[in-house]
Amino acid sequence: MIKSTLLFTVFLTLAFVAPHNSNAQGTKTSDQQAMIKALEWQEAHPIYAMAPTDWTNGAYYTGVVQAHKTTNDEVYLAALKNMGWQNDWQTAPRFYHADDIAIAYSYLYVNGKRKDLVDLKPTEKFLDKHLFESNQWTDGSDAERSILWWWCDALFMAPPVIVEYALLKKDDKYLDAMHKYYKQTYDLLYNKDEHLFARDTRFVWKGNSEDLREENGKKIFWSRGNGWVIAGLALILNDMPEDYKHRNFYLDLYKEMAVKIKQLQQQDGLWRTSLLSPESYDHGEVSGSGFFTFALAWGINKGILDKVVYTPVVQKAWTALRASQHEDGRVGWVQNIGASPEPASADSWQNFGTGAFLLAGSEMLKLEK
Template identity: 65%
Template sequence: MQKLLLKITISFLAVLILQSCKTYQKIDKESTKAAMLKALQWQEANPIQSQSPTDWTNAAYYTGIVKAHEATADKTYLDALGKMAKRNNWQVSERFYHADDLAMCYSYIYLKSLGQDANLQPTDQIIKDHLYKDYPWKSGMATDEKKILWWWCDALFMAPPVLTSYAKLKNDDAYLKEMDKYYKQTYNLLYDKKEHLFARDTRYLLTGKDSDLKEKNGKKIFWSRGNGWVIAGLALVLTDLPKDYPTRPFYENLFKEMAGKLKGLQPNDGLWRTSLLSPESFNHGEVSGSGFFTYALAWGINNGLLNKATYRPSVTKAWNSLLKCQKVSGKVGWVQNIGSDPKPADADSWQNFGTGAFLMAGSEILKLKKNQ
């Protein structure tokens, strides 16, 4: 009798687990498309007036629109990109030495690749100035953390994807060689080969000094969105980098190392905390970092770099949790404000780059096959 009850119990539990897994792995593509469109429509109706229309926040948002258009071919996204470009007169920001001010070029290059009547002269000029014009950051400034051109990890989202997409458009590997040089400088300076994460900048490198910043639990500070910038930027770079390019294995290996670490750090509710090694510091999910992670991990599955059986549950859990952060209006909340280190967010905190991360995540979610 006891053996029979045990068998019944085990069978019952197995059914529950199977049902749970089926629910857990379900993604509704039509609901995803609807959520993405609502996010776009809300953001277009609520621009951040205090920020330059060509700054990095808008650039990250429109990069999300680029990816949404690629995934859906919905003209609504293309119209938003076209209106933005005409409104900006195809201009870029003024700081040629600052990676942030290259980021808007990504959308312009995409429009040109579609055969649009795009004026890429400002894009061409800032790229050449950024790579070849002298500036103190290139030789290092002894007074602060600006030791190299891309001295903060966010820069790996802002500039490298622009350079790889432009190299593809122009069929000119010279841009890739420069990208390699500056990317590896940042990697060598900020990448922790033990933790497989990037410090935001040199202030967060623990070198034994009492003045170094660290979490209350004694661990290094690894900012969620900072690492989100990096791994999402890696996916963008790998999308346009030639398959036979000599340094491609470096970028693929870095992508896989970071993906493995991030999967292991994902909380049970699906959303990563703003401080990756100290989730207790702000014990709630955050959308911008989580959105970029979701995009990257889903991209890795879709492009054969990540094992679908291993990573699909993480991606699905994350996307379903991201959807819960969107209000009925389409507004995407739980986005940490502009910053450089872990800080809290709430249901009403939003930024345009958070919407961009949401759209990027959805774009790769739509590409997941049923058998993935």
């Protein structure tokens, strides 16, 4: 009965708090309105691959966190509290899979707002097992997948959570463990010539006829995969202590990738699902593009990227992202769940696409000030 009452209260908050804030602050910008419409549509149409604690929801609610940070609009915080309460603050169940801790990013944020509400014990248990217990990846018994974070998406799912948890605990051992596993992924999947990440070892070129490649002969670099990485870098750097001993590794990687991502933007403002073969699927894709827009706009706002050079890039991208949103708030042109470049359509959507849209909007709002 108590839980039902809380959920009903949160529903009322989601329904009425945004108009109240609008009256208090004057007319909201169209970008703020678009972001709230995206949130409201997604909340009314929940979707996830396996469970409400899975990585798709983790990515979506990471966008909700950043939207709240920027706007301080209670509609976002209400959604976060509601989700966490319904999930009983649990992680997903696979302790040695980075995807399954992504949801805890939002729990840690809510904990900073309402410590009496959040149970962080499941997050603590997950991270201690994930980072410090021997398993088939860390002990080398899985020959095919020889490292803990063997796919590039993992660099968005776990590291930002670990940074937040390390700050909470005031313990660099979590940052040091994160760096160890991050560097393994970097060494395995980062192409130092192209300044992009292969999604996994299927796409790491060995210089032989069996290498997977696009029809144009180019290497296969997945837009969303690299979006996961550079958006994750922005989240990591945003909160990583300035004096952390390995910080420059992440900053240099971010800058290097930002230059390449800028070069690959297409004329319509969006990026294609196959970054070096835009003709393979010649249309914009919103999840990768949203993550790129967020990361580049973040760099401008932090003074890391040249404002004159990069502002036109993100403005063009944000205009195209806005055009991908339906009247009802749904964000379209999102490639479905996958692990390589595939097409999208105006009607294809996923919750992590909404998350990418909210992430991008959260930094574009700062850019407009």
